[in-house]
Amino acid sequence: MDWKAIANGPWIWIAGAITSVIGLYQAWFFMTKARNFMHANGYTPAETRHMIRGAAITAIGPVIANIFVMIALAVAISPGLAFQREAVGVGSVFTELAQVSNAAIAAGEEFGTPNFTMAGFAAAVLIMNIAGWGWSVEGIFTRYLGKAREAITGGNTKLLAVIGACGMIAVFTYYSLNNAMKKGGFTVAVLVAVLTSMFLFKLADWIKRPGLKEWALGIAMFIGMLAGKIVAG
Amino acid sequence: MATTASKTAHADARGNRNIDPTAFARDYLKPVHRVGTITALAVFLALFIPSILLYVLYGQFPSWQTIVTGFGLAMTYAVPFYFSEPISYYPIVGNAGWYMISTTGNGSNLRVPCAAVALEVAGAKEGSMEGELVAAIGIATSVLISIPAILVGALLIGAIQQIFPPWLLDAFNKFLLPAVFGAVWGQFILRGWKYAPLSIALFFLCYFLKVPGAWTIVITVLGTMLGGALMLKFFNIEA
Numbered sequence: 001m002d003w004k005a006i007a008n009g010p011w012i013w014i015a016g017a018i019t020s021v022i023g024l025y026q027a028w029f030f031m032t033k034a035r036n037f038m039h040a041n042g043y044t045p046a047e048t049r050h051m052i053r054g055a056a057i058t059a060i061g062p063v064i065a066n067i068f069v070m071i072a073l074a075v076a077i078s079p080g081l082a083f084q085r086e087a088v089g090v091g092s093v094f095t096e097l098a099q100v101s102n103a104a105i106a107a108g109e110e111f112g113t114p115n116f117t118m119a120g121f122a123a124a125v126l127i128m129n130i131a132g133w134g135w136s137v138e139g140i141f142t143r144y145l146g147k148a149r150e151a152i153t154g155g156n157t158k159l160l161a162v163i164g165a166c167g168m169i170a171v172f173t174y175y176s177l178n179n180a181m182k183k184g185g186f187t188v189a190v191l192v193a194v195l196t197s198m199f200l201f202k203l204a205d206w207i208k209r210p211g212l213k214e215w216a217l218g219i220a221m222f223i224g225m226l227a228g229k230i231v232a233g
Numbered sequence: 234m235a236t237t238a239s240k241t242a243h244a245d246a247r248g249n250r251n252i253d254p255t256a257f258a259r260d261y262l263k264p265v266h267r268v269g270t271i272t273a274l275a276v277f278l279a280l281f282i283p284s285i286l287l288y289v290l291y292g293q294f295p296s297w298q299t300i301v302t303g304f305g306l307a308m309t310y311a312v313p314f315y316f317s318e319p320i321s322y323y324p325i326v327g328n329a330g331w332y333m334i335s336t337t338g339n340g341s342n343l344r345v346p347c348a349a350v351a352l353e354v355a356g357a358k359e360g361s362m363e364g365e366l367v368a369a370i371g372i373a374t375s376v377l378i379s380i381p382a383i384l385v386g387a388l389l390i391g392a393i394q395q396i397f398p399p400w401l402l403d404a405f406n407k408f409l410l411p412a413v414f415g416a417v418w419g420q421f422i423l424r425g426w427k428y429a430p431l432s433i434a435l436f437f438l439c440y441f442l443k444v445p446g447a448w449t450i451v452i453t454v455l456g457t458m459l460g461g462a463l464m465l466k467f468f469n470i471e472a
Contacts, residue, residue: 224412
């Protein structure tokens, strides 16, 4: 049997739907718990709505990008498997394609050639999914991350704030500079986005319009993206 | 605006709300851990479903030799990130946020930026109880948007390829991610500018020593955290 004949069958959409429902339920539960607790502790519904709106605006660009990038995986294997992996299964598209190639090698085949058969496809489905196990295991033991943090900081709230702030800036220093070092449009995209973002957040304070902060990241990422594309041609 | 009004009631001098730690642990953290653990376990088991269905319906299952070899190849890429991601993200997003990132992925490009903007809108400090609640709302919002959007995208993949011009697809494919990172970095530089020079210096140290990417993240993050802790201890410089 040709693997392409079954790669987009109902079975893979059902598998994707199951993980998606779990992910959606988890997010809905956390959202409800956090909002209820905040409302019971002096926050107004309007305040939490502003947080949600800011996050929703920020999500637009990356979600569209995820869909566009997912095309590569959908074309290479199947839309159903792309949905099953991308909706909840973790992993960037490039990682997933690398894992398909790894699975094919393990099965003694080569992905993207006629040599790739049903055996390679079965290996790819399993390997792509078990590569995500580590994160699920870390999720299961999340409560111990909190205990480790408490043990390291001794519950010192100032130190907790320092660690959070340092983590935020260090992670994005890495991702930004790592992309900027690729030169050309990548450097321009990073630099324009950095400057636009800083300007918009400061502008919101200067003109006393905090609502602008909800839009700042969304606007900055689109301007940075377009600047990078224009320079790259 | 609500963001400024939020500083009026139940807030300390730095603008952070006074949340009762006992109530936070009992009414929020306890159910979050219960549901978070169960759903993370459920996703762990659900990752077997495609292979089980493939075997039951079509009799296809890879040999053990293929599984072991493929698993080994997959782990060479994934293992460093098993270390770097919880170290990097957990202090920012807290418990509920980490449950969602470990379940739905897309931490750096989607979840953390959404948490960051929610924190900014709320004026909350990362690492605080208020910050944990706000980050949970920001990340949950992103999950509730992204999963249905990915489903629609997968169903309409052919139409998307025809409707959107190639230059726009190319722009999103290549340059949105660097721009997302840059935009979030700009925001964080404003929030934690005193730590930026150290993190930049650590990045370039690793870059010129050709340290692999995932370990560069670990070194940059832990080094910056250590530097920040020393600045607090010896110079009383707070975040």
